[in-house]
Amino acid sequence: MQGCTVTSWPIIPTLRGYRAAWLGRDLAAGLTLAGVAVPEQVATAGLAGAPAWAGLYAFVAGSLMFAVLGRHPQLSVGADSTIAPLLAAAAATVGSPGSPPYVQSLAILAVMVGLLVTAVGLLRLGWVSQFLSTPVVTGVLAGIAVQILVRQLPAFLGVPGEGTNTIGRLRAVAGRLGHTNGWAVAIAAFVLAVIVAGERLDRRIPGALLGVIGSTVAVAWLGLGSRGVETVGPVQAGLPTVGLPSAPWSEVRHLLPAALVVTFLCVIQTAATERGAAPAPGTAGDFDRDLVAVGAGSLLAGLGGSFAVNASPPRTAIVVATGGRTQVCAVVAAGLTLGFVTGAAGVLRNLPQAALGAILVFVASRLLRITELRTIRRFDRLEYALAVVTTAAVALVGVEQGVIVAMVLALADRTWRAARPADVVLGREPGTDHWIPVDVGQPTEQVPGVVVYLLYGPLWYGNADHTAARIRDLVDAARSPVHAFVLDAGGISDIDYTAAQTLRDLLHRLRRRGVTVGIARSSHLVHHDLVHAGLLAALGPDRLFMTVEDAVVALAVMG
Numbered sequence: 001m002q003g004c005t006v007t008s009w010p011i012i013p014t015l016r017g018y019r020a021a022w023l024g025r026d027l028a029a030g031l032t033l034a035g036v037a038v039p040e041q042v043a044t045a046g047l048a049g050a051p052a053w054a055g056l057y058a059f060v061a062g063s064l065m066f067a068v069l070g071r072h073p074q075l076s077v078g079a080d081s082t083i084a085p086l087l088a089a090a091a092a093t094v095g096s097p098g099s100p101p102y103v104q105s106l107a108i109l110a111v112m113v114g115l116l117v118t119a120v121g122l123l124r125l126g127w128v129s130q131f132l133s134t135p136v137v138t139g140v141l142a143g144i145a146v147q148i149l150v151r152q153l154p155a156f157l158g159v160p161g162e163g164t165n166t167i168g169r170l171r172a173v174a175g176r177l178g179h180t181n182g183w184a185v186a187i188a189a190f191v192l193a194v195i196v197a198g199e200r201l202d203r204r205i206p207g208a209l210l211g212v213i214g215s216t217v218a219v220a221w222l223g224l225g226s227r228g229v230e231t232v233g234p235v236q237a238g239l240p241t242v243g244l245p246s247a248p249w250s251e252v253r254h255l256l257p258a259a260l261v262v263t264f265l266c267v268i269q270t271a272a273t274e275r276g277a278a279p280a281p282g283t284a285g286d287f288d289r290d291l292v293a294v295g296a297g298s299l300l301a302g303l304g305g306s307f308a309v310n311a312s313p314p315r316t317a318i319v320v321a322t323g324g325r326t327q328v329c330a331v332v333a334a335g336l337t338l339g340f341v342t343g344a345a346g347v348l349r350n351l352p353q354a355a356l357g358a359i360l361v362f363v364a365s366r367l368l369r370i371t372e373l374r375t376i377r378r379f380d381r382l383e384y385a386l387a388v389v390t391t392a393a394v395a396l397v398g399v400e401q402g403v404i405v406a407m408v409l410a411l412a413d414r415t416w417r418a419a420r421p422a423d424v425v426l427g428r429e430p431g432t433d434h435w436i437p438v439d440v441g442q443p444t445e446q447v448p449g450v451v452v453y454l455l456y457g458p459l460w461y462g463n464a465d466h467t468a469a470r471i472r473d474l475v476d477a478a479r480s481p482v483h484a485f486v487l488d489a490g491g492i493s494d495i496d497y498t499a500a501q502t503l504r505d506l507l508h509r510l511r512r513r514g515v516t517v518g519i520a521r522s523s524h525l526v527h528h529d530l531v532h533a534g535l536l537a538a539l540g541p542d543r544l545f546m547t548v549e550d551a552v553v554a555l556a557v558m559g
Contacts, residue, residue: 029324030332035206049097062297062309090258110302118295143394155357158184500533
């Protein structure tokens with residue numbers, strides 16, 4: 001029985017080659033996953049402004065659809081704290097949190113996000129996940145973490161939550177500090193301590209579940225509801241009504257920008273989650289197909305009246321840590337969650353909001369990657385500034401606007417760097433024919449009257465004039481009159497039409513000054529560009545060289 005395998009399964013792709021020996025691990029992983037997911041999904045539903053049942057159904061829908069359609073064996077999909085604040089912000093423009101228009105707008109958003117993420121997968125556009133740099137993504141997540149922390153302060157302190165933005169919420173909390181509920185603070189601190197302890201001892205310990213059980217029992221036993229401790233209250237039980245949410249076209253257009261941003265975040269986070277939990281060697285992965293599965297999860301969630309789902313790095317890590325091998329663990333967790341919400345959801349009525357706030361505070365701490373930010377600061381101050389500005393934009397302005405700001409800043413940063421590429425003047429290493437940068441701390445020698453210049457990156461319309469000006473300045477600043485200029489093209493990837501015309505004009509100017517120009521180490525792509533732009537004909541076939549040394553020797557003689 002131990003060696004028994006399944007070679008072909010019609011439904012779940014990750015079950016191909018399934019071994020009976022894996023079943024025990026998958027069942028244990030599924031049980032642990034359900035224990036972690038139930039309180040977390042209820043908390044995330046609150047973050048999205050949705051009823052508790054919506055978070056549980058989101059987990060069921062996401063888990064089942066990914067199990068049926070996905071290829072990654074351990075990825076966990078469900079309600080996610082990264083996109084929940086953005087969903088809440090978008091739905092808040094339609095109705096107040098928890099109201100029927102608000103909940104319906106969340107379902108509409110789920111369908112829209114599901115269609116968009118599915119389309120990205122079907123069109124094999126998963127590469128857009130690489131569009132935002134790590135500093136920008138780190139900044140976006142940090143900004144979301146700040147938003148979550150500020151949103152949960154009222155629940156943590158047991159005071160009413162007010163305000164429509166981060167600053168407004170902080171002011172409201174500051175004005176009510178004198179009305180802090182000690183019981184709520186104690187519950188939140190207890191749950192947070194249990195979660196942190198479980199995380200440090202063994203990630204397989206469902207600290208959130210243990211904290212929720214303990215705090216719920218305390219509320220019921222001590223009658224804390226009458227002492228100002230706010231609870232979840234009655235939770236809808238039973239299966240949801242499945243149907244396409246209806247909305248006027250104007251509302252769909254209104255929600256489209258938020259749906260696009262959520263889609264982008266889902267693609268990025270799914271890619272990051274898969275990178276952090278790579279399948280076992282020999283297991284075929286298909287990121288675009290996994291996107292289709294994640295999108296299908298949002299579609300099913302929306303049809304059931306819930307909200308959009310996403311891949312979860314923490315829950316996926318739990319599946320890996322508990323030895324889960326296939327999506328059987330997701331099916332087990334979904335089944336247990338479905339059984340809970342249909343048969344035992346009533347126990348949530350005494351669940352304190354402070355406990356859910358503690359869970360979300362812990363989740364936010366996982367999004368705030370301080371170590372990553374320090375590493376970025378050591379590596380590049382400009383990229384660190386980009387991360388900080390992104391964090392501030394997301395935290396203070398909003399996720400949707402912050403992501404747009406981040407994208408614009410990232411493009412501006414890349415464009416600036418490409419428009420001002422790195423370049424160096426080369427010198428010959430004494431006693432050799434090697435040419436190296438003159439500013440690397442090693443002795444070099446120059447050939448009188450010859451300037452050797454190396455450019456890193458493509459030559460394009462954005463940097464053509466800058467590069468031409470740099471070359472003219474180098475010729476003007478040379479210690480002795482220049483009669484030869486060598487362009488080391490080894491670092492140039494390609495030349496566009498505008499840059500080719502700029503080089504042609506520069507060539508004529510230098511020639512009028514008596515400077516002979518040669519090009520060394522050009523790739524076949526650059527050679528192709530030189531030929532088609534007419535630069536090679538203008539330069540002369542004898543001005544193209546295999547090495548810098550060949551060019552210097554030949555042009556020195558010509559000079």
